[in-house]
Amino acid sequence: MIRVAVDALGGDRAPDEVVAGALEAASESVQPVLFGSARLDTGGLELVETTQEIEMDEKPAEAVRGKPDSSLVAACRAVGEGRADAVVSAGNTGAMLAACFLELRRLPGVARPAIAVVIPAKRGPTVLLDSGANADARPEHLLQFAYMGSVFAQEVLDVRQPEVRLLSIGEEPEKGDQLTLEAHALLAAADDLSFAGNTESRDLLAGAADVVVCDGFTGNVALKLMEGTIRTVLEELREEIVATRRGRIGGLLIRPAARGLRSRLDPDTYGGAYLLGLRGLAVAAHGNSSRQAVANAIRLAARGVEHDVVGRLTQRLPERVLASARSETDTK
Amino acid sequence: MIRVAVDALGGDRAPDEVVAGALEAASESVQPVLFGSARLDTGGLELVETTQEIEMDEKPAEAVRGKPDSSLVAACRAVGEGRADAVVSAGNTGAMLAACFLELRRLPGVARPAIAVVIPAKRGPTVLLDSGANADARPEHLLQFAYMGSVFAQEVLDVRQPEVRLLSIGEEPEKGDQLTLEAHALLAAADDLSFAGNTESRDLLAGAADVVVCDGFTGNVALKLMEGTIRTVLEELREEIVATRRGRIGGLLIRPAARGLRSRLDPDTYGGAYLLGLRGLAVAAHGNSSRQAVANAIRLAARGVEHDVVGRLTQRLPERVLASARSETDTK
Numbered sequence: 284m285i286r287v288a289v290d291a292l293g294g295d296r297a298p299d300e301v302v303a304g305a306l307e308a309a310s311e312s313v314q315p316v317l318f319g320s321a322r323l324d325t326g327g328l329e330l331v332e333t334t335q336e337i338e339m340d341e342k343p344a345e346a347v348r349g350k351p352d353s354s355l356v357a358a359c360r361a362v363g364e365g366r367a368d369a370v371v372s373a374g375n376t377g378a379m380l381a382a383c384f385l386e387l388r389r390l391p392g393v394a395r396p397a398i399a400v401v402i403p404a405k406r407g408p409t410v411l412l413d414s415g416a417n418a419d420a421r422p423e424h425l426l427q428f429a430y431m432g433s434v435f436a437q438e439v440l441d442v443r444q445p446e447v448r449l450l451s452i453g454e455e456p457e458k459g460d461q462l463t464l465e466a467h468a469l470l471a472a473a474d475d476l477s478f479a480g481n482t483e484s485r486d487l488l489a490g491a492a493d494v495v496v497c498d499g500f501t502g503n504v505a506l507k508l509m510e511g512t513i514r515t516v517l518e519e520l521r522e523e524i525v526a527t528r529r530g531r532i533g534g535l536l537i538r539p540a541a542r543g544l545r546s547r548l549d550p551d552t553y554g555g556a557y558l559l560g561l562r563g564l565a566v567a568a569h570g571n572s573s574r575q576a577v578a579n580a581i582r583l584a585a586r587g588v589e590h591d592v593v594g595r596l597t598q599r600l601p602e603r604v605l606a607s608a609r610s611e612t613d614t615k
Numbered sequence: 616m617i618r619v620a621v622d623a624l625g626g627d628r629a630p631d632e633v634v635a636g637a638l639e640a641a642s643e644s645v646q647p648v649l650f651g652s653a654r655l656d657t658g659g660l661e662l663v664e665t666t667q668e669i670e671m672d673e674k675p676a677e678a679v680r681g682k683p684d685s686s687l688v689a690a691c692r693a694v695g696e697g698r699a700d701a702v703v704s705a706g707n708t709g710a711m712l713a714a715c716f717l718e719l720r721r722l723p724g725v726a727r728p729a730i731a732v733v734i735p736a737k738r739g740p741t742v743l744l745d746s747g748a749n750a751d752a753r754p755e756h757l758l759q760f761a762y763m764g765s766v767f768a769q770e771v772l773d774v775r776q777p778e779v780r781l782l783s784i785g786e787e788p789e790k791g792d793q794l795t796l797e798a799h800a801l802l803a804a805a806d807d808l809s810f811a812g813n814t815e816s817r818d819l820l821a822g823a824a825d826v827v828v829c830d831g832f833t834g835n836v837a838l839k840l841m842e843g844t845i846r847t848v849l850e851e852l853r854e855e856i857v858a859t860r861r862g863r864i865g866g867l868l869i870r871p872a873a874r875g876l877r878s879r880l881d882p883d884t885y886g887g888a889y890l891l892g893l894r895g896l897a898v899a900a901h902g903n904s905s906r907q908a909v910a911n912a913i914r915l916a917a918r919g920v921e922h923d924v925v926g927r928l929t930q931r932l933p934e935r936v937l938a939s940a941r942s943e944t945d946t947k
Contacts, residue, residue, distance in 0.1 A: 342789075405847055415784060418792035452747060452835040457674075460750035460832040484836045485843030500792040501836055503784040504816045508837055511817030512844040515737055516880070520852075523872035533868025540855035540862045548848070 284314050285585045288358035288367035291319030292336045293374025295571045298323055301373060304577025313585045316367055318358040333357045339570060343377035347385060355379060359386040362563040369564035369584035371555065373572040379565065380416055380558065387563040390597055392605025395420065396560035397428045398499070398567065399435055400506055403547055406490025410436050410445075413496075414556060415503030422465035425449070425496050427604055429476055431559040432494035434599050438590040439557075439583075445493035448482035450501060456481065462498060470496075475601060488513075513548050517541070555580030557587060564593055616646050617917045620690035620699035623651030624668045625706020627903045630655055633705060636909025645917045648699055650690040665689045671902060675709035679717060687711060691718040694895040701896035701916035703887065705904040711897065712748055712890065719895040722929055724937025727752065728892035729760045730831070730899065731767055732838055735879055738822025742768050742777075745828075746888060747835035754797035757781070757828050759936055761808055763891045764826035766931050770922040771889075771915075777825035780814035782833060788813065794830060802828075807933060820845075845880050849873070887912030889919060896925055 289305050291298045298319055305315035306326045316329045323330060335353035337346045347356055355374055361367040363386040372379050380396065389396060397413035410432045413420065429447045436445035449467055451459040456467050458481065470478045482491040488509055497505070524530040555568040555576070564587045568580035587593075621637050623630045630651055637647035638658045648661045655662060667685035669678045679688055687706055693699040695718040704711050712728065721728060729745035742764045745752065752760075761779045768777035781799055783791040788799050790813065802810045814823040820841055829837070856862040887900040887908070896919045900912035919925075 340787075405851060418784060418790075418795075450836065452750060452832055452839075455672075458750075460830075463832075483843075484840035485846075487840060488844045488847040498792070500784055500795075501833060504782065504833055504837060505840055507784075508816035508819060508840050509844050511815075512820045512841050513848050514817075515820040516845055516848045516876075517852075519737060519880075520849075520873065520876050523876050524869050526872070529868050530872045533865040533870075533872075536861050536865025537856050537869060538865075540858070540865075541852065544848075544852050544855050548851075 285312060285369070285588045286367045287313060287315050287581050287584050288361045288370040289315045289317050289577075289581065290355045290358045290370070290372035290374055291317040291323055292354040293372040294568065294577075295339065296573065297373065300572065300574045301577050302326060302328070303574035304572070305581060307574055307578040308581035313581065315581055316361070318354040318361070331357060331361065337375055337378050339375050341375060341378060343375065343381040346375070346378045347381040356382045356386065359383055359565070362565070363387045368588045369566065371566045371568060371577070371580045371584050373568035373570060373577060373580070376415070376567045376570075379567050383558055383561050383563070383565050387561040387565065390560055390562055390593070390600070392600065393427060393560040395424045395427070396558050397431060398502075398556045399432060399559050400556045401440070402487065402509070404488055404490035408440055409487070409491060410440070410494045411487070411497075411502055411506060412494070412559065413499040413502050414506050415499045416558065417499040419500070420462065420498035422462060422469050425462070425466035425498065426469045426473065427560070427600070428496045429470055429473070429478070429494065430600050430604055431596060432496060433476060434595050435557065435559060435592060436493045438592050438595050439586060440493070442493045444477050446477050446479050447494040447496065448479050448492035450484060450487075450495050450497035450505065451481040452483065454481050454483060466496075473604075510550060517545060550576070555583050557583070557592070559592075559596065562593065564588055617644060617701070617920045618699045619645060619647050619913050619916050620693045620702040621647045621649050621909075621913065622687045622690045622702070622704035622706055623649040623655055624686040625704040625711075626900065626909075627671070628905065629705065632904065632906045633909050634658060634660070635906035636904070637913060639906055639910040640913035645913065647913055648693070650686040650693070663689060663693065669707055669710050671707050673707060673710060675707065675713040678707070678710045679713040688714045688718065691715055691897070694897070695719045700920045701898065703898045703900060703909070703912045703916050705900035705902060705909060705912070708747070708899045708902075711899050715890055715893050715895070715897050719893040719897065722892055722894055722925070722932070724932065725759060725892035727756050727759070728890050729763060730834075730888045731764060731891050732888045733772070734819065734841070736820055736822035740772050741819070741823060742772070742826045743819070743829075743834055743838060744826070744891065745831040745834050746838050747831045748890065749831040751832070752794065752830035754794060754801050757794070757798035757830065758801045758805065759892070759932070760828045761802055761805070761810070761826065762932050762936055763928060764828060765808060766927050767889065767891060767924060768825045770924050770927050771918060772825070774825045776809050778809050778811050779826040779828065780811050780824035782816060782819075782827050782829035782837065783813040784815065786813050786815060798828075805936075842882060849877060882908070887915050889915070889924070891928065894925065896920055
């Protein structure tokens with residue numbers, strides 16, 4: 284039985300959609316445990332009562348320090364103390380990261396945890412990381428991200444030998460900013476990674492590689508740009524279509540196809556983002572998550588527990604990669 | 616009569632599509648002048664004979680130094696020496712930048728020229744800069760980009776008081792990497808700019824502002840990601856549609872609407888990117904430009920000459936903004 288701690292107060296549509304999603308995800312093997320106020324109607328799920336709440340727009344570090352009994356921090360603590368196997372929140376992602384730093388701590392030698400998002404690319408899923416845990420990064424962080432992404436793709440996506448690429452502004456090794464030029468050299472020298480060189484962003488949704496690494500600023504810009512562009516293109520197409528009678532009839536006929544596509548590309552379908560590099564499993568769901576999205580995020584977390592993603596990361600991050608970032612880690 | 620120097624050998628589809636585009640753009644007020652080999656069939660347009668050619672994959676600085684009589688370098692030189700009013704090339708953009716540095720030089724006080732691309736956003740055109748001239752940037756460069764983009768939007772897009780936003784990973788001023796945090800402070804302090812704060816990439820295609828500034832790495836990633844995502848979404852939709860008979864009939868009916876959308880979002884429609892911050896007008900067209908795209912790029916260049924974009928930039932970049940970057944400029 285996998286116990287998933289769920290922050291019932293996190294997200295734009297909490298608590299109703301979160302509780303509904305938890306109920307939907309509950310199964311013989313997955314047991315969601317809700318963290319939230321005593322008044323919450325849990326539909327029969329286990330509740331851990333908490334007295335505080337972190338809002339979407341609070342400053343992460345302050346909020347986490349100031350609200351130790353918030354649903355978010357308490358849910359993370361449950362994982363840190365072994366009372367749950369994973370934590371899921373659709374709340375303030377920055378605060379979730381801060382809470383995980385505090386309550387779960389980093390894996391030994393990992394300089395920076397990363398947010399790994401699975402993009403539903405045309406040729407199959409692509410793990411994009413860092414999708415926004417750290418705005419600034421150093422080349423050795425990108426190397427760690429590559430290892431973490433590879434282990435994740437092996438364990439969670441069942442890719443035997445994941446191909447890794449570096450997001451840059453040209454496929455040639457000499458194209459990029461200072462960070463990617465240096466990261467490219469580190470990645471190319473790592474012979475236990477299947478590094479296939481740079482990829483340009485234009486291929487990201489078509490399918491660039493199993494794992495694509497970049498700094499968190501670039502990854503976050505890329506992820507949100509992809510989401511926004513998909514939404515805008517489909518909206519504009521709809522507007523063009525309904526502008527004529529001929530179009531409106533055609534629109535009715537293609538509706539099932541358009542729905543299929545929209546749901547495949549919908550962030551809710553893939554549910555959530557893993558925070559990798561911590562001593563426990565954490566999944567951040569979209570702030571605007573529906574019950575469907577919350578349920579998927581809980582299942583994603585359970586799958587990570589089942590496949591022991593955290594244990595595999597500990598075993599498989601090479602010693603020299605950890606060592607290269609250790610001095611920095613130890614001083615923090 | 617506006618004379619536009621056209622690099623007839625630049626681009627994947629040169630020289631045929633380039634010459635055809637130049638012929639299409641020729642008018643009573645616009646006179647394209649082709650630069651290329653003596654054997655070129657120019658269809659009656661003026662030809663300046665050159666003996667060398669720069670390939671798409673050559674290293675920019677070396678190529679430009681080593682091939683002073685290439686069609687690209689000669690076309691840029693014509694503008695530098697006053698024999699043409701603007702230059703257009705669909706060739707190697709890096710080489711074009713290097714040739715412009717050499718033959719046109721930077722405007723006094725401009726630290727870094729920037730590539731400005733007009734995105735066909737839903738709410739109207741958005742100038743995105745830097746779209747890739749410099750992979751790395753400093754905060755004061757982003758401030759210069761904001762002024763250059765504003766002048767461009769006023770002169771070429773007829774926006775009276777252009778709203779400027781900074782591309783970042785959250786709308787709050789404290790969200791971003793080190794570069795955007797510092798750039799935000801500079802932009803917010805510039806009271807002669809209409810700075811409206813940060814924008815997230817998810818709004819870029821819907822319409823975020825008249826001018827969006829970022830470093831060249833981020834801008835290039837964003838631009839290519841948008842192009843690739845639009846293409847992939849429309850492709851995937853087509854595949855979903857033709858998978859059923861019902862869909863195929865609907866597909867025929869919506870075809871005009873889909874074509875309208877595709878052409879509005881097609882990079883060929885907006886034609887080219889301005890290189891801003893030089894002592895002459897330069898427009899880089901897409902490497903894969905069709906005759907239509909080349910013609911649009913030539914018209915875009917002519918429009919820039921008509922509106923005296925270079926002169927306006929010289930007059931309107933505030934002295935203190937130029938001074939802040941001058942020490943760096945002078946040592947180069």
